Amino acid sequence: MTKQIHINEASQYVDQEVVIGVWLADKRSSGKISFLQLRDGTAFFQGVVVKNSVSDQIWEIAKSVHQESSMYVTGVIHEDSRSHFGYEIEISDIELISQSEGYPITPKEHGIEFLLDNRHLWLRSRRPFAIMKIRNEMIRATYEFFNKEGFIKMDSPILTGSAPEGTTELFHIDYFDSDAYLSQSGQLYQEAGAEAFGKVFSFGPAFRAEKSKSRRHLTEFWMIEPEMAFMHQDESLAIQEHYIAFLVQSVLDNCAYELKILERDTDQLKKYTKLPFPRISYDEAVELLQKGGHDFKWGEDFGSPDETFISEQFDQPVFIMNYPKTIKPFYMKEDPKRDDVYLCADLLAPEGYGEIIGGSERETDYEILKQRIVDAGLSLDEYQWYLDLRKYGSVPHSGFGLGLERAITWICKLDHLREAIPFPRMITRIKP
Amino acid sequence: MTKQIHINEASQYVDQEVVIGVWLADKRSSGKISFLQLRDGTAFFQGVVVKNSVSDQIWEIAKSVHQESSMYVTGVIHEDSRSHFGYEIEISDIELISQSEGYPITPKEHGIEFLLDNRHLWLRSRRPFAIMKIRNEMIRATYEFFNKEGFIKMDSPILTGSAPEGTTELFHIDYFDSDAYLSQSGQLYQEAGAEAFGKVFSFGPAFRAEKSKSRRHLTEFWMIEPEMAFMHQDESLAIQEHYIAFLVQSVLDNCAYELKILERDTDQLKKYTKLPFPRISYDEAVELLQKGGHDFKWGEDFGSPDETFISEQFDQPVFIMNYPKTIKPFYMKEDPKRDDVYLCADLLAPEGYGEIIGGSERETDYEILKQRIVDAGLSLDEYQWYLDLRKYGSVPHSGFGLGLERAITWICKLDHLREAIPFPRMITRIKP
Ligand SMILES: [Mg+2]
Numbered sequence: 001m002t003k004q005i006h007i008n009e010a011s012q013y014v015d016q017e018v019v020i021g022v023w024l025a026d027k028r029s030s031g032k033i034s035f036l037q038l039r040d041g042t043a044f045f046q047g048v049v050v051k052n053s054v055s056d057q058i059w060e061i062a063k064s065v066h067q068e069s070s071m072y073v074t075g076v077i078h079e080d081s082r083s084h085f086g087y088e089i090e091i092s093d094i095e096l097i098s099q100s101e102g103y104p105i106t107p108k109e110h111g112i113e114f115l116l117d118n119r120h121l122w123l124r125s126r127r128p129f130a131i132m133k134i135r136n137e138m139i140r141a142t143y144e145f146f147n148k149e150g151f152i153k154m155d156s157p158i159l160t161g162s163a164p165e166g167t168t169e170l171f172h173i174d175y176f177d178s179d180a181y182l183s184q185s186g187q188l189y190q191e192a193g194a195e196a197f198g199k200v201f202s203f204g205p206a207f208r209a210e211k212s213k214s215r216r217h218l219t220e221f222w223m224i225e226p227e228m229a230f231m232h233q234d235e236s237l238a239i240q241e242h243y244i245a246f247l248v249q250s251v252l253d254n255c256a257y258e259l260k261i262l263e264r265d266t267d268q269l270k271k272y273t274k275l276p277f278p279r280i281s282y283d284e285a286v287e288l289l290q291k292g293g294h295d296f297k298w299g300e301d302f303g304s305p306d307e308t309f310i311s312e313q314f315d316q317p318v319f320i321m322n323y324p325k326t327i328k329p330f331y332m333k334e335d336p337k338r339d340d341v342y343l344c345a346d347l348l349a350p351e352g353y354g355e356i357i358g359g360s361e362r363e364t365d366y367e368i369l370k371q372r373i374v375d376a377g378l379s380l381d382e383y384q385w386y387l388d389l390r391k392y393g394s395v396p397h398s399g400f401g402l403g404l405e406r407a408i409t410w411i412c413k414l415d416h417l418r419e420a421i422p423f424p425r426m427i428t429r430i431k432p
Numbered sequence: 433m434t435k436q437i438h439i440n441e442a443s444q445y446v447d448q449e450v451v452i453g454v455w456l457a458d459k460r461s462s463g464k465i466s467f468l469q470l471r472d473g474t475a476f477f478q479g480v481v482v483k484n485s486v487s488d489q490i491w492e493i494a495k496s497v498h499q500e501s502s503m504y505v506t507g508v509i510h511e512d513s514r515s516h517f518g519y520e521i522e523i524s525d526i527e528l529i530s531q532s533e534g535y536p537i538t539p540k541e542h543g544i545e546f547l548l549d550n551r552h553l554w555l556r557s558r559r560p561f562a563i564m565k566i567r568n569e570m571i572r573a574t575y576e577f578f579n580k581e582g583f584i585k586m587d588s589p590i591l592t593g594s595a596p597e598g599t600t601e602l603f604h605i606d607y608f609d610s611d612a613y614l615s616q617s618g619q620l621y622q623e624a625g626a627e628a629f630g631k632v633f634s635f636g637p638a639f640r641a642e643k644s645k646s647r648r649h650l651t652e653f654w655m656i657e658p659e660m661a662f663m664h665q666d667e668s669l670a671i672q673e674h675y676i677a678f679l680v681q682s683v684l685d686n687c688a689y690e691l692k693i694l695e696r697d698t699d700q701l702k703k704y705t706k707l708p709f710p711r712i713s714y715d716e717a718v719e720l721l722q723k724g725g726h727d728f729k730w731g732e733d734f735g736s737p738d739e740t741f742i743s744e745q746f747d748q749p750v751f752i753m754n755y756p757k758t759i760k761p762f763y764m765k766e767d768p769k770r771d772d773v774y775l776c777a778d779l780l781a782p783e784g785y786g787e788i789i790g791g792s793e794r795e796t797d798y799e800i801l802k803q804r805i806v807d808a809g810l811s812l813d814e815y816q817w818y819l820d821l822r823k824y825g826s827v828p829h830s831g832f833g834l835g836l837e838r839a840i841t842w843i844c845k846l847d848h849l850r851e852a853i854p855f856p857r858m859i860t861r862i863k864p
Pocket residue numbers: 302346355
């Protein structure tokens with residue numbers, strides 16, 4: 001029996017006859033030759049059907065098969081230096097599985113809303129295919145990195161009985177006879193994890209009921225949140241930059257084909273694997289903005305245009321360190337040298353992409369943290385379990401959060417987060 | 433400066449002086465020696481403080497330090513064949529970071545509700561520690577297995593705009609001006625993924641608003657859902673059993689210390705790495721039950737006691753194949769040899785644990801599937817995108833779902849799923 005393979009194994013079967021289960025992505029004919037663009041989920045490549053080399057019946061199938069029909073093709077693999085992929089198959093037999101009529105996504109241009117309505121099909125097209133493969137590689141590399149560094153994955157709960165940072169951007173759920181909310185961040189739970197397991201990370205979905213239509217927001221997104229006990233902010237920054245460099249290097253090493261589909265400049269990406277990343281203080285960032293003509297005052301938070309401007313001043317990711325306390329959450333540790341800023345940093349991606357990581361050292365003192373909770377107008381009762389972490393064996397600890405889709409958007413050089421997740425959820429989109 | 437290490441690195445530092453950041457798990461004194469049971473998140477081991485070898489101040493700290501206080505200890509690593517761990521540290525210096533007063537979880541017995549109320553602290557105890565490390569290893573091994581097998585991870589959405597299998601067990605969300613539900617399963621989306629990427633898997637949280645207090649149910653749990661294009665049920669069963677054997681082998685290889693803490697019989701576990709797993713039909717399972725004196729009729733679904741009984745008849749996981757159509761979901765493929773059963777199988781774990789995997793070949797025919805949706809009283813409109821997968825390039829495909837916590841409960845030999853997840857969610861528990 002002829003061996004059944006996948007397209008991405010073609011290089012190992014040159015001049016051999018193989019069978020491949022495929023879909024027809026596109027086709028063109030030139031008289032007595034049919035060129036079938038085939039895909040099987042691992043890659044795209046060309047199948048060539050020569051009229052004089054096949055039966056009339058096979059030639060008929062090759063001529064009449066429609067876009068996205070499924071079939072088993074049999075043929076011999078050839079090297080083909082002219083093709084994008086480097087190999088093609090000279091087809092001797094076709095077994096049609098299912099003829100497809102009127103596939104809605106044609107080679108012509110379609111509007112984004114139409115494509116999103118058909119996301120279950122659009123994922124098959126070259127560009128979403130390449131992005132999702134890169135997403136997969138970044139997920140794989142994330143596990144490799146944190147496992148190697150001695151972290152354990154500890155899943156924070158998604159359903160939470162309290163609303164830690166206020167309820168305005170939280171999705172509410174009737175949880176039997178009580179209330180629950182979808183988690184925006186698992187960080188507080190990761191802090192409990194750090195005191196149990198030393199170094200932990202979560203990697204799961206997070207939810208934000210933000211009424212924003214910005215290209216940088218999704219209502220459902222995936223976050224990676226590492227938290228490290230016995231660790232100060234400077235060591236945390238070192239882990240962050242090593243992690244980012246590892247992500248980029250992994251994509252360069254394992255997704256050359258997908259980066260080519262996206263026409264991503266790999267020389268540009270290579271720059272992001274050089275460490276350390278530049279570090280500037282919030283104060284210096286404010287100066288940069290002011291010198292650049294931005295109307296920005298110390299103490300304000302950066303908006304997207306500000307982040308874009310700052311990140312464009314560097315050709316690597318840049319850490320902005322030590323933000324004013326007034327614009328950052330209550331659990332951060334005060335800079336011991338100044339009482340108006342925290343020991344924190346955001347990492348801004350270059351090429352104008354802005355924030356992809358936010359992180360800080362955490363406050364360890366029970367009384368200070370308790371007062372902060374009160375000052376923030378939050379319920380001491382809801383936070384007692386979190387305060388317990390400072391009552392029983394408090395240690396210096398730091399952590400950060402990476403938004404997966406933001407990192408993908410940057411590495412793939414996309415315009416909008418909605419292309420970085422298989423089934424995007426936005427204020428106006430909950431289907432399919 | 434003395435090198436700072438983790439406890440699980442002790443074997444590499446025998447007879448060397450090191451520093452370790454630790455918490456005090458427990459302690460006992462015998463006159464002029466204090467034995468500190470230390471933990472740092474990687475392991476537990478003993479620190480020995482000899483009064484005559486340390487300053488009065490250090491001796492005082494060793495005597496007065498309370499459970500779960502945090503400190504840096506300095507000392508020399510020794511081999512210690514009497515200890516559980518094999519190594520201990522002879523302490524010369526202690527830097528107390530934070531004294532802990534009145535830690536609620538003492539070495540005495542506590543009730544389960546009290547422990548769950550203090551889950552943020554209970555995670556530090558030996559047993560939860562060991563279970564969570566094994567959970568982490570099973571997560572790591574899952575990615576290793578599916579990456580190696582050529583799958584890509586494709587995240588199904590958690591927020592869904594329709595209620596695929598009826599709304600009774602779904603959590604509802606007000607999604608801006610429309611309705612949304614928390615996903616119970618990402619399978620339908622994985623089927624779209626299989627037609628785009630060939631072999632895909634999801635690994636994320638799923639939610640079931642089931643009013644069950646059973647020890648086999650959580651409202652929030654994690655599922656692994658692989659889906660394979662161009663694949664029939666028999667090949668899917670082979671992947672399933674290889675995956676399970678790989679999970680068990682990975683835990684045996686990498687969690688010997690944790691299995692010892694749990695006193696898990698590793699000879700028993702080794703049996704579960706032998707392939708193939710036994711396979712019996714639903715019909716044969718019914719016979720087994722009837723012979724065993726169970727009042728069970730063909731066509732009924734197995735309850736937990738039935739599954740327990742069946743699984744106790746085998747000393748390996750066992751596949752129950754081809755269930756009646758009436759008790760399984762609409763999307764499964766009919767057995768070509770019989771019109772009353774589907775090509776499906778559940779995998780029951782041994783030692784009475786019952787179902788850990790459910791899977792099937794999927795129906796590929798547009799018209800049959802459409803009729804099934806109508807017959808199930810579901811909305812054709814909501815399912816049109818799913819029907820599209822049969823309209824455009826339908827191919828034979830199969831998939832399955834593994835409940836992570838059920839698999840952990842079995843591998844760790846636990847009584848209840850609530851111990852298999854860091855922060856369990858049940859009908860009466862949504863905090864901390
Ligand atoms: Mg910001």
